Amino acid sequence: MLSDRLKDAIRTTYRQLAEALPGFVPRREQNFLVAEIAKTLSGDYERSRRILVAEAGTGIGKSLSYAQGAIPLARLQQKKLIISTATVALQEQLIHKDLPFFLRHSAVPFRFMLVKGRQRYCCEHLLEQAAMGDGGSNLEFAFEQLSTSRPSEDDKSLYKKLWDHYTAGKWDGDRDNWPSPIKDMAWERIAADRHTCNKALTHHQHCPFHRARDKMDESDVLVVNHALLLSDLTMGGGIILPPPDECFYVLDEAHHLPTVARDHGAAFIHLGGSRRWLEKLAQSAGKIGRALPGESLLDAQLKLQDALAAILPDLKATEQWIGQHPQLFGSERQHRFPDGDLPEPLPLLALNLRESSKQALRALDRLQGGVAEALREGDLKRRDAEPLLAEAGFFLQRLENFNQLWELMSREVAPGKTPLARWLSRTEDGQDVLVHASPIEVGYLLEEWLWSKCLGAVLVSATLTALSNFDYFRHQAGLKPHDGTRYLRLRSPFDYDKAELYLPKMRCEPNDPQFTQELIERLPGLLADQQASLVLFSSYRQMNEVAEGLRTHGLTLLVQGEASRSALLTLHRQRCDGGTPSVLLGTGSFSEGLDLPGHYLTNLIITKLPFAVPTSPVEEATAEWIEKRGGNPFLQVTVPEASRKLIQACGRLIRKEADAGRVTILDRRLVTKRYGKPLLDALPPFRRRIE
Template sequence: MAMRFVIVDLETTGNGPKKGDRIIQLGMAVVEEGLIVERFASFFNPEQPIPPFVQQLTNIDEQTVEGAPLFADKASEITAMMEGAYFVAHNIDFDLPFLQAELERAGWPPFAGPAIDTVELARIVLPTVESYKLGDLAKRLGLRHDRPHQADSDAEVTAKLFVALLDRLRRLPLLTLKQLRRLARHLKSDIYSLLDAVIAEKQQEAPTDRTVAVYRGIALKKPAFKRDGAKLEPDDDGQRLPSASFAAFYEQAPPLPLPGYKRREGQWDMMQLVYEALSTSQHALIEAGTGLGKSLAYFIPAAFFACERQERVVISTYTLQLQEQLIRRDLPVLKQIVPFTLRVAVLKGKQNYLSLDKFASFLPEPSDTYDAVLLKCQLLVWLLETETGDLDELNVSSGARLLLSALAIGEEEDGGRHHFFAQAKQRAEQADMVITNHAFLLHDLTASTPLLPAFRHLIIDEAHRLEDVAARYFGDRIDYVSFRLLTAKMAQTFTKWMEAGQSEGKDILARCQQQLEKLQFEGDELFRLLRRYALARKPARAGRCRCRFSPADEGGRMWQAAIELCWRLRDLAAALLAEAKPLLPAAMTDDTTPSASLAADLATLNQQMDALVRLLTEAEPETVRWIEADEKGAANAVRLYSQPVDLADFFADRLFIKKRSVILTSATLAVRGRFAYMLSRFGLDDFYPLCRSFPAPFRYKEQVALFVPADMPLVSAVPLGAYAEAAAAAVLAIARHVGRRVLVLFPSYELLKMTAEALKTEEADEPFVLIAQGVQSGSPAKLLRTFLQFDHAVLFGTSSFWEGIDLPGSALDALIIARLPFAPPDDPVMEAKSERIRAGGGDPFYELSLPEAVLRFKQGFGRLIRTEHDKGVVFVLDRRLTAASYGADFLASLPPLSVYEGTLSELLSIADAWLS
């Protein structure tokens, strides 16, 4: 492939060339025939100050560029290197506009050649990697990257990345390359000419790839597609029955084959308790502190039990992250430990697996959007790698998520005829242990035809989230955005059919379009009316209104009008289904995508209408309903919810009575060392389960100190805005004095936003970067990655940041809890639960609000110390921790540690000395 590629990376004073930001460093590497043949690197004087956050990120300061040349001095050399070459960069939308602006400023013509973005190329060639950041890709591919955010080092590693991606492109089968070539014209990069060259090379080779099968014109990895139902796991090559019992293993207590593994007594004690619960058919609640090694502590005894007793054990987790950890990290270790062959399978809901038929029909469709084109490219490559068809393996853009969900097997579809789900189910039926998730477990407990294979022993990890998942599972939700997206998609389907010119169906399509337009119009009216009703009933708080309602108690003209609209919507949806019946797959001669897609969309619309009718008209005891609307949002931006108030009876009747042994484990189950709260939530009081707490194996007295500033105002004594200003001043002082990276946890977005706004007015010249959830765009994972880029940064987080994030070692030095995490007063579920407790003569604060807040507080505290080598400080800005009587419940739920109280300046001095 005789092509010349110039790989470019640059550092700048900011993000906007149009705003006058300038290049401060440029690195270039020329690649020919897969080798770097030429390099260029230079600092440039930008003739303007370099902002502190840029200096921190790049280690390039004013002194570095003081004697450097101007860009114009090197423009001729740079232009000469790029002549006749492809321009290649990692995120080309950033680098190329900057370079063009500098060339223009220097009086040179802009670069006019082809360009390739290695981010886009990596998304296609590596569709399953977690992150497409340059450093993460380099680590994944084993490329050395010495000085991130230095242009010469970044250009060098981008060049090596580009060569590696080209090599992977060359390995794709000819069929896939040709399909990518057809799509490539719609991509941002000029990849099509690369593909032309690769295809030309490939056509000269003799076809030798026997690992590929073809289904409906798509190349697949062979093991991923079998019609004969053959076993997909390798044949057992070991003893099915264990050659050693768990008792013998435990007595021998061998060191686990983990790098740097140290025996932890708590981990081995937990193993014994798990085995005891399984083998004596008892339920158990086990709290396992951070760092104990909880996953292996239940995985090992469950494996021995499953093979000794020939009894399948199911493990249910809340997060995909923990599922992946069990399979990728813990399972290989487990297989080294146990002296027998172990079969482990993963089974999720049908909607998690790709439908090959839907994709085969989607692929040739004209692609209207960039997201659709990129998704098709990613899926073509992924199907050559995946053995499961599990869509969670993919890393796709947020815009492609909706498209991807439409390509999954529908809940209403027969999973048996879909290859990937049928294979996953078959693997589960042959397995000793099955790993699933809480939502699928709940579906299985309530389904008339269970999809999980028969089991009597269950381990529930992240058990503190089970009730939340169940509440959402048994509840209803409908929102305007989902309704509008669904109906717009159906309108698009009808339009495509009309344009395709199928004359015999045009009358049907015209009637369907008319019905759909009526449905959209009435839907707009209903959601607009519900928003007005909610805002009239309950004023917005922090820009958001949450209004509880009960169909039996509502009245007035506005409510009656909403109910009439609800019935009209249901009738219109039924009429649309009747009109569209001749277009559905059962009435069609071939399984075309539009008909299959339309059937799925109509089924979803039916579900939405059923949910709407239940929410607005049906009286359900023990259920809380509410409307959410944003005060400044669109006139119809409304969400309706319902959830059961209490699930204790469900868990008792459908789970604990039915199973011989259920083990619930988590890092946060006990309040003040007692399990009474969780026992009542799960309906376990009458089952007398084994309850045990195993503390984390850390030396908390030496590793962490907790500080409570006495000069903070009491939350209850000042308006929230005043408290936010005081919190901002405290965060600023702590960030200046302690730690390079600081995480600040808030119980509500309202307080987070107020504090961020107050801090913004003071921190313009501060040497740290402020990253705030909901203020900056991006998922929690993206915000976390940004946080870790900077040596001195403050991250404001709420909700998901209280748990599930791992920041070991130098990743986090200080944790600030802005306020004790009591649920906000307008939380409709907590309101309903409180009313229920009060009606039974109980105290909602001590029976509900306080235990919930303590468990949340423990989760937040657990973000700081993640390994035995970590050291850090926790500041709790809420004085109620020491001033209120119930503050003792929070402190008693933490491990033994030093607690200091005093003015903030006094505490900062103590913290400085303690950390050093």
Template sequence: MLTDDVKTEIQSAYSKFLSQKDYKSRYGQRQMIAEFARYLGGIESDSKGTRKSKHKVCVVEAGTGTGKTLGYCISAIPLALNHNKKLIISTATTALQEQIVSKDLPDIVKNSGLKFKFALAKGRGRYLCLSKLEAQMADDGSEQESLPLFMMDNGLGSPDYKPLYQTMFAAYANQQWDGDRDKWPDNIETKAWSLITTDNQQCSNRRCSYFHSCSYYESRKLLEDADVVVANHDLILADLSLGGGVVLPAPDESIYVFDEAHHLADKALGHFAVHSPLKGCQTWLKQAAKLFAELLPYIKPSSRLRATVEEISTITRPIHTEIDDLYLRMEQSLDWDSSEDRYGQRPSPTGQQRDNQVLYRFSEGVVPDELKSIASELLKLFISLCRLVDEVNNDIIRSMDEKSDASLSKEDGERWFPVIGSTLSRVQSYQDLWRFFSTDDVKGQPPSARWALKKIFDNHEDIELYGSPLMADSLLYSRLWSKCYAALLTSATLTSLGNFNRLTNKSGLPDDSVYLSVTSPFNYSEVATLRLPSMKSDPGNSAAHTEELIELFPDFIKEQQGTLALFSSRKQMNDVLAGLPEELRAQTITQDDMSKQEVIKEHKRKIDDGDTSIIFGLASFAEGIDLPGEYLTNVLIAKIPFAVPNDPIEAGLSEWIESRGGNPFMEITVPEASTKLIQACGRLLRSEGDYGQVTLFDSRLVTRRYGKMILDSLPPFQRKYE
């Protein structure tokens, strides 16, 4: 219930913050605060704080400049404290996550009068594992000492890393570093870091001799004391996949705020996808057989665990046979040379592997019976293998607890635990894969996407299997929306073509959820112009369209100091750049030249020096780029950012929609393109003093019916048809 006391607290905090910062109240921000407060205050719970009212979420689209972070914090923090719930703020990008922790929340604590504690939540992979660091530093290259580590995903490191590890150990011991990768002063190679961090399956928790000095568990103590936890979508999804409440507070005790919420559904698909190369699986099984053979000498002679380990070696042989059979049948029965590409049957692979791989997508996600039968046998075998490895893992845990019936000594148990935990995790992932390929989809629901990628190289070839749900709606509903105490979703781009339908369907939002689109503080028509030049070419004719862009770009760049040009394909980006006059090429930085952060840094440096700077970028530069003021006054967009129809998930979804009598182009492609175009246009105005122009070089915006729909969904810039 939204009591008068809480209302007063919210109003007082907001007024005090504005006064302290000398800010003016924004109408859209006030709308946002009121909507979130009304939603959270309307939740009914029992005397134990358990939610009684029907589950629903609150969705607020708020454009750049609204002040979203302040809006949801001022309303949600007092209500979370009042309801005795944890407030979990989740972002899609580390940049926003860091901004909220280092800038926004300290600012609110200092200036609003609200009293609360906050902490940053990261997964184990961002923290040092002292046990692994010790193992890497102690390794002297002798085979005996190295045996347990050869099976791990990362194994032993290069001697070149030893000086780094010694420096890290000294810094940690002297309390000059807390074990957080992001706080290490220098860049750490991914390989070097992977050797000294861990995951949930490999961590022995309280049994580890370093538990009381563990950097990860020290960070967890901060989460326990915090009222507000700042996380990211990936960490929340990882926690939910473990059942919830493992890494983060339990969903039913949490109020979630999903900032950049338009990314949540797509990220969820990635967390529930499966894949594996067939021959790669066989190679791993051979390593597993070697691993357990190496384990035998450490097991006590009379132990029953010996029989389990021997059984593991036995069960790997029929698995090899079944995979050989599956590989042969897939090679012979699947039409790898099919030219059908209506639903992305043979997408053009990206990168240098273009000529080395070909994709086969199982139409409607249906795996032929003969292949599904083999997958079923493999599932049975991996279920048995998983049970046996789990028995070994449990016995090792008993040894670390110094149980009398344990089969290993405590020291050997501690030494083998990480590698057995890693092995168990891998077996479980293979089990998930074979279940995915042997189980029929639920009738009436969107089928899963299943496909195979055949890779051919000079000295070997392999077939990789992939599987993914087509939509994350049921996953998010069952694991998040129906379990959490409350959830707020916000972003600058949650609507598509002027409504929330696409978001609701993709994310599985509950019935009766509440939606609001708040007014932006920007006076678009006065400070920005949307230019639509008359185009002779149709973007469908890539060569002609590229030539026309080369011809037109110079006139739209001249007299502009800061320009961002966005393309839908790397080839067109590079071709346009190659065709520009030398003077403009010299002023241009492309996203292929350096990292995204370095591109932005170099662009700002040039503008600060009074020079002209042009950025050429792809989709990643259409979102999350913040170039206020003179850094960016000119945005050029080559064409409507339609998704290339070569993704198996998008292809499967299109196929399913069409089978139900729908129009996938109008239901998926156009709404998604509309959202992406809004994001691209959003690069122009970042603060109330910004101004400039956006130019769209796509004739379809004025010649096609859907073009008007897309134009109508864009910010209300002044229009200029040329």
């Protein structure tokens, strides 16, 4: 039950927020969302399953709602609150606007910070060595393995400047806080990584990453992105972030979570590239072993060399088998194994490579630990140990990914269980072959990594339903019916009667070859006398063809890809403010996260339903699996996904309470196909005009 102290904190904060917000309008939907978040996380509904899935429409105020419902609860229970987002834009809004505002008026004080991955910070020691140009430093370690070139004079000048600013306290070692962009190749030489920037080593204890982590321990609310969250969870949790069983979670933009989880569950390697660095590792094993005093780690060195001696022949055998079967690729650059089944002798080779790489990982980890121990005990000088630690760390990272790939390739899937997607691809120059593996469904991983461990979680987004229900998202996220998870769907409080949904008559449907030409003919009339228009396309090719055709009609256009997104939007706003008609043309990425309120958008045109054709190996494998079980991938995946995307696209029009305008959809399948009515009924309640 909600304690009286928590209720008082929420009510007091709400009152103070209401007084501070200009033109504050109490919203029943927001109050209800705050209450449901607090009740769910406190265990009022289900003590063992404190999970809420909430779709909150535009205008409800999601961020202030979960701040009110979750932060006081987490603080009073002395637990961490982790807020995870999918986009940088939302992170910046939380860190620079929403959380500072909430803190000023909160009845419960709290500290918050943005948490970034280790690679966003420099390693103090590596930066010092790079700036000093020490001949015995990591700067001289076999950089042909780490990058395509040695540090240039410009790089060396940059390192000196970075070091000077860092030691003067003018820069904190965060890549994003340096005033100008730092090239990837220059940054990777000084970036922290978990193998070499070890806090257990005294000269790394004050590195920027570790200082940031110390600050994290002092913070109550941690803002992260889904990628960082999943990185931590895939390592077991509690490695980068606090352990899940000590945290409450708010997962904003939660509809992105299953895709990010799938990416983190996948792996790939370059066959030829792996063979080359494994051969170099065999040489390094002897060098590391010789550097260590005594023979305490001779066993680890021998085990590493034995494991590598087993890996390399199997890797070469895999390359040879692929080379003997050129028909796998034909005219394509990739080949997917149907049902994820590997032909002989690949299953045995994959199993061998998994076991050998696991042994190599253990042995190399012991060797690196031995170098660190020798450094701590004074048996190795720092200038001798640092290159060895960097070298071992470089290979450990690659071995971990190598082992993950072969674990996925060799994993046995029980009959009737979801298979893995496994495929090969050629590099663009055709000189190497990549081996890929990915789970098809990741819900069970999210259950294993997060839902079963966390204190509680709120999954929130403006679009979590598809075809007016949560079934599609629930399946993707690994949530089962009747497992105690609560679901809440709150419609936007805005008056959608101010906007019209218009479906004009069209001669052609989108699969007709003449559809593009009809778009060129119809759009000028739909854009006439409109001050602020956005036209959304499902493909770059069709967008560019239509743009070319419209320009022959004398229309002035702002087309995605012809300038940066920010530049296009700035110019669009300038035109709207100056009273000049403006027309933006964009693809799917413009249908989400684009905020053009008021007079910046009054005329939204969607040319085609956002059906995605399964083209990636993972999508193809998913469709294949559904069909094998007697299902229909179009109805089970394609249509629900299109519903979610169509709702997002229509959501670009009404962003504020006073907004009005027209949404035009030029795809007649909404009225001619059986699946059209559910798609139409899932849209916001616009006034409808269907010809």
